[in-house]
Amino acid sequence: MAMSTGCSRAAVEREASRNLEVMWLLGRLVPDDKVIADFRKDNGPAIRKVCVQFVELCRRLGLLTKASVAIDGSKFKAVNNRDKNFTSGKVERRRKQLEESVARYLSQLDTADRQEPSEALAAKTAHLKEKIAKIGEEMKKLDAIEKQMLASPDRQISLTDPDSRSMATSGRGSGMVGYNVQIAVDTEHHLIVAHEVTNVGNDTAHLSNMAVQAKEALQADKLEAVADRGYFDGEEILACDEAGITVTLPKPMTSGSKSEGRFGKQDFVYISGEDVYRCPAGEHLKYYFTTVERGLTLRRYWTNACQSCAMKPQCTKGKQRRITRWEHEHVAEAVQRRLDENPEAMRVRRETAEHPFGTLKARMGATHFLMKTLPKVASEMALHVLAYNFTRVMNIIGVKPLMAAIAA
Numbered sequence: 001m002a003m004s005t006g007c008s009r010a011a012v013e014r015e016a017s018r019n020l021e022v023m024w025l026l027g028r029l030v031p032d033d034k035v036i037a038d039f040r041k042d043n044g045p046a047i048r049k050v051c052v053q054f055v056e057l058c059r060r061l062g063l064l065t066k067a068s069v070a071i072d073g074s075k076f077k078a079v080n081n082r083d084k085n086f087t088s089g090k091v092e093r094r095r096k097q098l099e100e101s102v103a104r105y106l107s108q109l110d111t112a113d114r115q116e117p118s119e120a121l122a123a124k125t126a127h128l129k130e131k132i133a134k135i136g137e138e139m140k141k142l143d144a145i146e147k148q149m150l151a152s153p154d155r156q157i158s159l160t161d162p163d164s165r166s167m168a169t170s171g172r173g174s175g176m177v178g179y180n181v182q183i184a185v186d187t188e189h190h191l192i193v194a195h196e197v198t199n200v201g202n203d204t205a206h207l208s209n210m211a212v213q214a215k216e217a218l219q220a221d222k223l224e225a226v227a228d229r230g231y232f233d234g235e236e237i238l239a240c241d242e243a244g245i246t247v248t249l250p251k252p253m254t255s256g257s258k259s260e261g262r263f264g265k266q267d268f269v270y271i272s273g274e275d276v277y278r279c280p281a282g283e284h285l286k287y288y289f290t291t292v293e294r295g296l297t298l299r300r301y302w303t304n305a306c307q308s309c310a311m312k313p314q315c316t317k318g319k320q321r322r323i324t325r326w327e328h329e330h331v332a333e334a335v336q337r338r339l340d341e342n343p344e345a346m347r348v349r350r351e352t353a354e355h356p357f358g359t360l361k362a363r364m365g366a367t368h369f370l371m372k373t374l375p376k377v378a379s380e381m382a383l384h385v386l387a388y389n390f391t392r393v394m395n396i397i398g399v400k401p402l403m404a405a406i407a408a
Helices: 009-016 020-025 033-043 042-059 087-112 120-152 204-218 234-242 329-341 344-364 374-397 399-407
Strands: 070-078 085-087 156-158 165-168 173-187 192-198 221-227 245-248 269-270 276-278 285-294 296-302 322-326
Touching: 009 020, 009 033, 033 042, 033 204, 033 374, 042 374, 042 399, 070 204, 085 087, 085 165, 087 269, 087 296, 120 156, 156 165, 165 276, 173 204, 173 269, 173 344, 173 374, 192 204, 192 374, 204 234, 221 234, 221 344, 234 245, 234 329, 245 329, 276 399, 322 329, 329 344, 344 374, 374 399
Parallel strands: 070 221, 221 245
Antiparallel strands: 070 173, 085 156, 165 173, 173 192, 269 276, 276 285, 285 296, 296 322
16 A cells, blocks of 8 residues: 555655565565566556456445446646746746846946956856856757747647646646546545546546546446536537436636626527527527537527617627527536536535545645656556545445455
8 A cells, every 4th residue: 555655666665674564465575666666667557457446346345336426637746847847938938037137147247348357357257158158058958948849739848757737726826737637436435436647737628538437437327427617518518418427517607798797698598499599688589590610510599679779788799699509508508407406516526526636645745646657647546546445445344344355
């Protein structure tokens, strides 16, 4: 377990020769740090497979009878300092800093030229010239880094761990270089039934993938999944619906009209029997045409009664208010309806999914991941998830029943 609770390989080596529990588990074997490092490096697929098999064991023990999961994502630090990660914005800011430093040093040299010669002045001048030469070298390195960055698909590179990416976190103006870990947690016993490590900074594209993985792990015909607003995406929700997965999550409020104090789309009621929208003034917006944007089939609705409407200033700045409806909008509307009927779902999500992340990060320590590149980090995460599930099951059913089930 030491290897999967944030310990370095040197710490694991020490524990193998002094910790009685570890000595018993290893049969008094004392591997050196190279053997430990190679074990994690060379057995990634097997480690991930053991993690999956333990979830299957939990299912056979009757701990995963409820086909309900909470899906969430969290950022974990990589072995890559923020100064060793470059985006176009960082490169431009660094170049500007270097150019300002050169201008400042050149100004100081001009001032020195106007002074009486002395040994102290000569030493200061030589020092300034050294600084300017060093900045010139740094500018060349920055140009080479920029060339690499522009060749990268996402216009970003990390020098220590090439797969890690700069990601925004919940704190304002904060961020880290790391990975986005996705988990699906069962709502009854808080066991992690599926997980995945990605280097994509947002959660939008991960809903259906994690939900389908959870459904397969639970071997359920139907699945209920709850997530936060960061996962809201019409196509992802549709994919879940087609896979027999019922999702509940809030829709983010992105309406510019609403933020400016005017009516939002949610203030317009769709009447399916007539295929029209009813506006706050009671007028009906009828369908006019269909268009395709970014692969989505969209229907446009409006009315010509806006010009004479007393509520027009509260509705639109344009000639008329137009409403766009996706061809599968009814699926997204069903999601909102479920949330309205069960507002406690968000509390369940928070209590279920955030607890495992807190435990994992506490065990991993401030540095989080110890390995580099996505495949190795995924193996390291599988070890942590296995340890988390192992201790959860021990707390739920006890050590002896768990050992008996593993031996069976």
